[in-house]
Amino acid sequence: MAWNMNNYPESMKNLEGPIKQKAIDVANRLVEEGYEEGRSxxxxxxxxxxWVGEQTSQYHLVPHTNGWAIKRANAEKASYVFDTKAKALQKAQxxxxxxxxxxxxxxxxxxxxxxxNFAH
Incomplete structure (x- = not known):
């Protein structure tokens, strides 16, 4: 039986929305591949x-009052600010x-x- 957001393992009850959904998807796939449920x-x-940690570690190149900024996802302050998008893009890449x-x-x-995506 495949798990979903309404019917999932007890050990996933405290996971938040996106993490829970991703865990359910991965667990279902592993079970389909023959893994034992507990291990899955x-x-x-x-x-x-x-996966969620990777999503929050990504960089964003965004407009800034002083030009263009490089920020981490969900960060309040910019890590770097450049006067042109081209300079900011080069550093962000x-x-x-x-x-x-x-x-x-x-x-x-x-x-x-x-x-x-620069993940290897």
């Missing part, structure tokens, strides 16, 4: 927590590549232009 659940929870994470590039109006 443990692996799925670990993988889901890792370098940071993302070195840390093997993704980069979300925004337009001047704040909407997302594109995303680059």
């Amino acid at each position: 659940i443990a692996i799925a929870i670990t993988q889901a927590q890792k 370098s940071l993302s590549s070195n840390q093997e994470t993704s980069l979300v590039i925004h337009k001047q109006d704040g909407t997302i232009e594109r995303q680059q």
